[in-house]
Amino acid sequence: MKTIRYLDPQSRQVQLGIVERDEVYSVTRQVPQWTDPLPMWYAFRALGVSPDAGAQRFLQGSSLSFASLEEEGLLLPPVHSEEVWAAGVTYERSRAARNAETKITDSVYDRVYEAERPELFFKATAQRVVPPGQELGLRCDSTWMVPEPELSLVLSRGGEIVGWTVGNDLSSRDIEGDNPLYLPQAKVFHRSCSFGPVLLWNSDEVSDPASWNIQLQIERGGTVVYSDVVSFGQFRRSFKELIGYLRRDNPIPDGTVLMTGTGLVPPDDFTLQPGDDIKIRIDAIGILHNPIVGPIDEL
Template sequence: MKTIRYTHPELGTPQLGLLDGDHVYSLTEQVPTWTCPIPMWRALQALEIRPAAVAERLRRGTPLSFTELASRRLLLPPVATPEVWASGVTYERSREARNAETQIKDSVYDRVYTAARPELFFKATYERLVAPGQPISLRSDSNWMVPEPELAIVVSANGELIGYTVGDDVSSRDIEGENPLYLPQAKVFSGSCSLGPAFLWSDGEEKPETWTIELTIYRDDASVFSGQVPFSQFRRSFSELTSYLLRDNVILDGTVLMTGTGIVPPDDFTLLAGDVVEISIDPIGVLQNAVISPVPAKALATK
């Protein structure tokens, strides 16, 4: 079962919709408190109902067009998450890229790649998220920036897997490469995190190890970089990452954890204003964002 969040084209209010092909059936019209997957998830948990068991019954009313909602930029982040966390160096390609940035043999990235404790860091709050179709931003004091396409998981307060979405952890490679202690500045800035377009509910039958993450970057309508990585190259596990996230740390239902990137453009590539970034994970969908020049924090995309 897949859901999206969007702004109602007439009412202007946040809606939760069941996504079936190009059809979007409003769930908020059926249950007004369902404007996000998390209240719906809590209700199904209380009733001990599997998401797949109710999907057919929720296809009610006249559907909207997902394509039209997307073209009108009415999509919202698929989960009204309280926090987004991220993981680093969970693929071999990521370790190679981090070492290239620092140009240090046996760097901290080599050691964390094989260490028991993973690299975890804070990325964003909901207010800082960029919605699908809205622009991600460059950082004003960076000359080397890339998107980081990732599978993002949504978890409960006790670490239970609720579902999946697509994430873009926009990053400054030169700032992080200058000094690993600059990681927060390389990762957390206006317009640096996007999620979407849809939320794929976990029903215990998904096989992420068979999925492929794909990245395409367009410039002047032409592809200037494309790459893909099978998720089977992910060297950690969801339970491993969430167990460390929960250590001495209270999180809320709906917290998002991005699981790291295995696709890194070549060292001579940097994002430019006007580029368009597309990240695809077939069972979930395509997350698309244009790139703009740095903007003040108050000018973040409307949620």
């Protein structure tokens, strides 16, 4: 089952919807208090109903076109997340890229790649998250910025995996490369994060994520300037260990998003520019699309 959050075209009220092929059926129309997937997830759990079976009761009545909602800019992040966290150096390609930035042998990145404890860092608050299709923003003090495509977990407060979505951890490579202690500034800034467009619910019907591919395409002026793909099978960690360390002495709220790291890194001479168009695709989930704008002057 896939769900989205969106603004109703007429009322502009937040809706929770189930996506079936290209059609979107409003859950909120039938259960007005459900505008976020977590209450529905808890209800299905309490009733012992699988997501796919529970979805069937809502696939009735009028529907909307998912493509139209996307084109009209009405999609919202598929879960209201108060906190977005991320993991780093979970692929060999990421370790190599971080070492290239710092130009240090036996670096902290080599050590964390091999260590039992993973690298985890805070990425965004809800106010910093950009909806699918909306503009991510560059930092004013960075000259080397890249998207980081990541399979992202949506978690309950108890650490259960509610489902998966596509994440973009927009990052400044030069700021982190100057000094790893600058990581928060390289990662946390206005319009630095997006995830979506849908939430793929965790169920027995979903294939093993290790078989999924993550694809990144960047267009500039209608021309593809970077395109690559990585298998999630190259992911070095496990969901269980990342979640375990995230929740160690650290309560998390329902709907917390945990990005699992990137295995796709553009060449060292590449940096994003205003007007670039980023598409991240995981076939089982969908395509997260975000254009790029420059720094916001009013900040």
